[in-house]
Amino acid sequence: MNRRIAISAGVLAGFLLGGGLLWGQTQTARAAAQNEAIPDLSSSGRTWVLIKGTQYYKVPGDTGPGPIDDKNYPNGKFAELGGGGARTVNRIADTSNPILKPWAKKLMDIANERVEKGGIPFVDASRCWLAGVPSLLLFPGEAMVFLQTPKEVWLLSKRDSQVRRIFMNVPHSNNPGYSMTGESVGHYENGDTLVVDTIGLDDKGPLDRYRTPHTKLLHVVERFKLAKDRKSIEITFTVEDPGAFTMPWRGKVDWRAGTPPRSDHWEEDICADNGDGYGFDPDQLVPAPHADRPDF
């Protein structure tokens, strides 16, 4: 009897253990499948546009230093000035932010002083330079589109037809060189997030609209997280650049699905068509890219 009980108990234990293992394996497989699932970033065939203003926000919950903010309108308040205000008030960077190395702070203080005296602030995108990473995230009201294939993801910006290419599930090259958009590799996580790791960024152009500089040591990791209703994407990113910053820092922007009539679809928008500098004094503007002679 005892033996019978022992056998039955053993069978039961074996069954439970086996079943538990099987259940565990199934759950693990499910979790792995969910983790590797590819989120549909197509915005139902439409586009994405930036929410709020053209600045990075602090990641909720972060208590330490964050992205450069406005000296006169702190805590992301510059964006709340609204369209008219944001266009008539120039940004003054808060250079007391401890993320800045002394040379970067000095450079930004000089730019601040120039802007405070009525100088025109430099915005790379407004002067038709490629925006780079992560500043491509900051184009206001301009459609963004993801194209996804298993090996590559393209991020297209309507603004001057800028393109970022993200190579999926591969390591960085041994020698990626340097360019405005660098070398991006990516993978998916949790079935809802595209993670993009970018190096090989040259030191041209600022990181944001506060003229924050960087060096070729810049390393950016972005996380594009699709909302459950698929109507928005939260983008958090980590910036490391021991050449320009005293510590890694994080920032955040949000995109929403483009809305009709015109932000929901693609159209050509060529920056050089605004070559007159929007009527500003050309002597005060950084020259837009141009060729003194054709390259072929």
Added chain:
Amino acid sequence: MMLAHRRLGQFAVSALVVFGAASSVTAAPAAWPDLSGIYWTSTYSPKIVPVGGGDPPYKPEAMAEYRKNAEAVKTFSLDDKARKVCTPDGIPRVLESPYPFEIVQSPNRGEVHILYELNHVIRLVTIDKPLPPADELETFPFYSGHSAGHFEGDTLVIETAGFNERTFLDNSGAPHTDQLRTVERIRKINGGKELEDIVTIHDPGVFTKDWSARFVYQPRPDIRMMDYVCGEKHRDLSAVKGVVQRR
């Protein structure tokens, strides 16, 4: 029993409706021939040459304008924004670009994108949809025009209209008007070793009749597309026959 049969019948009808609807929602579109990838030409000519050779069939006044433009090209005095401030080259000029381009097919979006390295041009081709109405083409003219395409067997057929008048048809100053319309037939040839684009050009403002030009590219999975910054030294073009690289 009758009730049971009726219920069964209702289920059958419901099932047909549900499954019918489901199948219409989930039905995969006909597979597109795979033209995706990076391509690069191995030859370059600044002058667009019609199939069969010779000159495009210019009207006399257009020929005079072309000759004037061609002289200005030699001294870089032509008002050519594509080479000076890097606006898009337009169609068909970008087809003769000595830089690579890539085709990205997105059946889930019903779109094909052609991404040209030169002047970082993005060209959107909507598949199986008509071109925008004439008033939209006129109100929103683009450098690259508006493109609508469809597949015919192994060939991607792209119709493009709604061009602005700020481009040339080639790098030797061939003029056009806003009456320009193009039809391209793009397919792989030689067992996939090459990609062919035959473009037919219709512009009664400039030409006496429609004509075609042919471009051939090689697949280049070994290279990556690069950023293009106007006025800066770019990739080596020494492998492209016919190019004189000036930077």
